[in-house]
Amino acid sequence: GGAYQELGDFSRASDWFGRALAQRLARGERADAARLYGRIGAVHTYAGRYGEALRNWSSAVTGHRKNGDVAAQARALSEMARVQEYAGRPEESLRTCQEAVEWARHAQDVRLQAALQLRLADTLDRLGDPTAARLHRGAAERMLGEEYLTAAGFESNGGAPSSAYEIRSASAED
Incomplete structure (x- = not known):
């Protein structure tokens, strides 16, 4: 098949x-x-x-x-x-x-949840609700940031990447 x-x-x-x-x-x-x-x-x-x-x-x-x-x-x-x-x-x-x-x-799959938040944001964009879409994208970025910090061994209050680009770049290396 x-x-x-x-x-x-x-x-x-x-x-x-x-x-x-x-x-x-x-x-x-x-x-x-x-x-x-x-x-x-x-x-x-x-x-x-x-x-x-x-x-x-x-x-x-x-x-x-x-x-x-x-x-x-x-x-x-x-x-x-x-x-x-x-x-x-x-x-x-x-x-x-x-x-x-x-x-x-x-x-409790953070990467999956973040990916689905991004899919939800895209759907909301297509339905004409960019405000809600931004909220879901922000939630996905925060989830990916938290996962990055946990995987890299950083404390949640220090050493966090400062932008979504840095979060995604670090995650892609895993």
Whole structure:
């Protein structure tokens, strides 16, 4: 499936991922099945088949939730929000993205939460709310700054990078 996806043959990629999914479901391999729903959702997204993509991303979200993988659930919700936006449903996308941010908070994954805050900010920009978008970007920068400080061993009150550029540059080196 991955090879066909790389070649841009999304119908064959979907078919092969579907075959793998059927095997995983038959064997009760739920975590692999949830990931395959996501792969199928991605292929349908690339092909512009947003209805199919949303159904598969929804199945991925459900699978990750049943498996207790909160971070994967947040990532799948984020991809679902992206597809909703592509499909011309920005309000739904906003609600789904907010839900993804909340699940990332539960997962205690700071990088994921910051990335989803940035996605939420982009969605708010497209919906015409630049003030709220700035607030979410600021929150993401603060999260990335805190993570940088923790990873680098700095105290929270000293040695902090002074700008978002410095935070992102330091994080990229990790």
